[in-house]
Amino acid sequence: MTVFEASTRPGETPPADAVAPRDSSADAPTSVARLNGTIRDFVARWNTVWVEGEITSWNVRGGNIFARLKDTRSDAQISIRVWSSVRPRIPGDLAVGDHVVAAVKADYFVKAGDFSFTVSAMKHVGLGDQLERLEKLRLQLRQEGLFDPARKKRLPFLPHVIGLITGERSDAEKDVHRNAELRWPQVRFRTEYAAVQGDRCVPDTLAALARLDADPDVDVIIIARGGGDPQTLLGFSDERLVRAVSAASTPVVSAIGHENDRPLLDDVADLRASTPTDAAKRVVPDVSEQRALIAQLRSRATSRLTQRLSHDIAQLEQLRSRPALRSPDPIIESRSQEVWLLLSRGRDTITRQHDAAGRATSELRASLRALSPAATLARGYAIAHLEGGVILRDAADAPAGSALTITVDRGSVAARSEGEIAEGPAPRSG
Template sequence: MTSFEPAPGQTPPPDAVRPRDSSPDTPTSISRLNETIRGFVSNWGSVWVEGEITAWNLRGGHVFGRLKDATGEAMISFRLWSSTLQRLPDDLKTGDRVVACVKADYFVKTGDFGFTVSAMRHTGLGDQLERLERLRAQLRAEGLFDPARKQRLPFLPHVIGLITGERSDAEKDVHRNAELRWPQVRFRTVHAAVQGERCVPETIAALKTLDADPEVDVIVIARGGGDPQTLLGFSDERLLRAVAAASTPVVSAIGHENDHPLLDDVADVRASTPTDAAKRVVPDVAEQRALVEQLRSRARSRLTQRIGHDIAQLEQLRTRPVLRDPESLLTARAHELWTLTSRGRDAAWRPVDAADRQSAQLRASLRALSPGATLARGYAIAHIGDGVIVRDAGQAPAGTQVVVTVAEGSFAAVSEGAVAEAG
């Protein structure tokens, strides 16, 4: 550029440098020149570019890198601020082919020209990633990610089913780490392609074979790390639904910590690496022995403590007076019982004695008022017919049959009539 005249449609920045404003006698300042350049650059909009990441340096939470054109003849520098980096895929690295949305920027102080990235994704993965996100949402809505449907791993599996690539590092890692933790561990391995077109059908076939084996207690699907394109088979809907339908617990051990195919969400357990899968599936025999010894020690200590406590409590009970002299309690209770019995007897006989005395008094009164007492003194009672008592001599004229009652019985008599009273 030999002049700083604005292009058609562009508004020149205030105080822009123009050719007529400078000469050998009246040069402009570098600061004004850079401000003019920056003003023009700031009018440029964002543009999507495609290239290969050749540098990826993380400093202070920001990324400073370079993108190389497919021809290899052009290159740009770019910056990724931390706020933008958080929204990007976490597996971006040097060597990846990407498409990026960049906007030109010019630094006034240093005169450096670069680009700021506002979006970036892997080349060719855009549509695939979108399909995967739709599938992820569908499977989540169906409940395939629900923790409630996932099976627990057995404590110590009799046989571990392993699906992995033939002679792969993943197979060696699982075997080595599992055998270090439990030397007697047994494996039933079915090899399958772990990438490409054969990956999904062979993995599903291996899964069905191991799931139908009654000796297999858990199935591990393992693969080493790789770029997202090579791991797409482990996000295939056919494989995911086969894993969800398996009756045997399935462990997903695909790639490294940052790799996250959909199989991780559908499987019963997600292991970050094949090594981690071995640690999750097989217990450590040394740890288990230490745990058993610890439990034995705790049980022994608890039992000793309990026996000591019971012995002390028994000794305390034996020192109580009632246990030192049990008969004293019986003697006191016997005396109390005798006292209560005496009181009960007195309370029961007191009204009886009172009734006896009252009865005697009544008998005496009746005896005093009874005609028998009068008869006992020599008196008699004369009766005529029908038991009528003779109270007047005129009631018994001469010849009247009379019954005379005395103190000791009765006898019959004949009335001789009234007798004159002695003068």
């Protein structure tokens, strides 16, 4: 939109009766008339500009037209007036919903304090121009990746609740409900009504989308309208709506029903349906088809299980037909004889090893007896102990008079040493 430019430049002297901040105070306020006059003089210096918008109201009173223009991308609006003298120079078929450009000049009415714009020229915006801008926006959004298939969300197999945005009591609403309920009678809907054309289309649809997207029970959202001409479908190419659908966390299905001049909503939606009926069929599974599929899967599983059982039974019969299983007695008899022979050999081996161990034990016992002190004493030897029980090993340790204890084979005797004697022939044993 062209920016207003004042007809005077900064530094120019304002009108003599203009209100300045220093001219008023709580004790000396300015008058409403003087304030409004200052505003009028300031506004009067603005040049005429061309503005583009959508007509949202159009009333004829006393030959003059009083209307409002709305911005095509936001909710901003202005009031416009077309004086009777200008009406012959503008199209006679202008109406609410038309997309126009108008030459306007700001005007301020001192008596009512009313700010408006006076129209000096107005014309339709050609559909070709709108579609050209639409294609530029389509290219921009595609470059941003909003139409990328990787961004699209998968639809649930069986949605818990379906959110529906459509016109109240519209054919689109009836088509979606009827076809969805025919396919799955238990299907549930949460419907949000919105204007599907005109100046309320975008804000209504945005609000409905926000409410449904925030509902945790809603698994998928259908935006449905029963077709229309490209002019009435422009709301579904609004950049705000397209970006909101792209940002939604819930999958969105576009069911605008217009094959030619596709709105941008079709490109950004997670699924495009050609009609509201098509949307219902693609969002809700057919219960009869699912039953047939279950029956088919059950039959296939039964067939495979039967084949597997038949195969296992055949293998079992093959095993049973083997000689070892058909007549096992000879094999068992042969194996029992082998076991008996092995047991007999084992017993003989254990007996031989036991006898050999007994003989070795007897020999060791005899050797131990021969080496024991008792056996030595039995052969006539004696052991001399000093006092305290110490064994006498050296004659020098028992000087004359030493008390001795002599241990023999059967008992002990007390003795006293008479001292060491010279070596001579060894005494003979008795």
